[in-house]
Amino acid sequence: MKQDSELSPPQGPHQNPNTKIFWRFFWGTIVTLLCITIPLSLALMFQENQPIAELPITVIEEMIGEAAQKAKKNIEPNVKQMLDQIYEPVYAGIPAYADFHYSVLGEYTELFGVVFSDLANAIHNRLYKGFDRRFVTAATELDKEYAKAFSAALLLSEEIKTSPNRLLGPITKVILDDAMDRARITMPLATVAATVTGIGAMKATMTVVAKKLAYKISTKASAKLALKAGGIGTGIATGALLCAWSGPFAALCGLAGGAAAWLTVDAVVVNLDEYFNRDDFEIELRNIIKEDRKNKKKILEAALIQKACAMAKNFTLEELADEKNKQPPEAKPLCYTGNGEGKRPETH
């Protein structure tokens, strides 16, 4: 009985004021703690419906790999569209180039270009003007689209989609955010584009085009020589007849006559050539450009594949050491192909 009275608060009006204060604080503390605990418990219950999940590394790697491939697939059609746009002015320049090609000035410019290896510049200036800038800008745009597509694909991954109420753990979040950042900066297509359209590379491309044209031009020039010989022979006969009575100006008259005969024959031959061959020339030029476009497409598609694979690429210590030495790692197959050689196996 005594024990009971010691455990329970004293009853009645004759309570000690200190005891009163004690019980006030006692119950006050309990109520305060309840006020804190109950909302926290409720919050926890709510949290339990949205459990925090740290995804296993193998799952994250798979998610990143799949998102990278999906993004690549989504972007691939855009490459064709982009090339259509940037090659449009090149194709549009073909008639203008044909006009130039079938002019006396154009003929001599090309001929000098063949002899002095400057034809590539002529072609670049007339057909590919501004191409490098357009190409790099479009590739930069592709990079942005890829990063967007990657982020979208990552957030729509099966693992996240199947449990929309689940909160991702901080580590998973950090890794996914990093992956999204990497999608922007990993092997940018813009860099590939800049390399492909760099001064040296562009000159190489134009040289290829020029070589094909040079053969045609030199063949045409030799064929015209015979024609010119006949035309100039006629010119000489006419000139001799006309200049015979010009007296002291006979030499000047002969010079002018010769030049006129030469250029007239050129103009005639060029016009005849244009009449008969312009369509074929334009088709050939179009084919050369088409081939160049095909090569550029291949390069961009390969770069896109490399980019997608690099997103899911892990590292070896050798590559880490190479990174330290600022040397690019050796070209190795980049694509993640599941639980392959050298990859840590999945435990779950």
Add this chain to the structure above:
Amino acid sequence: MFGAVRKIGLAAIAFIFPLYLWRELYPLTEWSVLALLPLAAMIFWTMQKNASTIYRAKLHVALRAGSPLSNLLTGRLSSGLLAFGFVAIALPVLSWQALSSTPVEITGISVLCLVAGATSIMSQAWLAHHLHPPFSRTTGMTIGAVVAAIVFVPILAWINWNFIEYPHEIRVLSLPEAMQFGMKELPARRGWIAELLAVFYAADAVKLWLVLKYKSSIWPMVLFSLDAALVAFIVAKVFVVLTEFVSCITQKDNQQ
């Protein structure tokens, strides 16, 4: 020659089969640990037998005939403790390796086993001309394991350096996050086995994190590779012990 090949072959089965079962079953159930019990028993029995034989041989020299101490100093306790200690270290390491090794690492470790077994048998045969049986056997085992391990540490380190891929994701994590990240490789169901193995995974993740942190120097990377290759000592020792186990069993069979 055929006998040696047979011993190594049987030891390889005794070594690989339980670990393979464990590797395949652990992601599914905790009961997979049962697959390791025969391996543990084989190692324990052989280690205990060898240690107590050596102990008795030493005692034979040290103790006077008819001393009542011979009833007390049987060597059972010390050899049992030694064998238990080795099993307690080797089994978790082997189970962790079995779970985390890549095919290329498994190939390297398999070759190491064969070399360790062969070296051990050859050294035992050679030492038999110079030492008495229990010593020739145990010394031969030690030589086999140590020589094979010393040869294979640089090879495994090289494999680790060139072929083992580490997750890119660890680069962006802090140290505690890296530890958690490492432990995430274990099954979500956790359990006491996972808690035990978590130590290895976490330690590995921490080491890798440190390598990344100090990647400006090549030494952390080299040490990391060498450290990963140190498992060669345990693997070689276990395989040599299993070869000895097979020897004992086949000898008994032959005697019968």
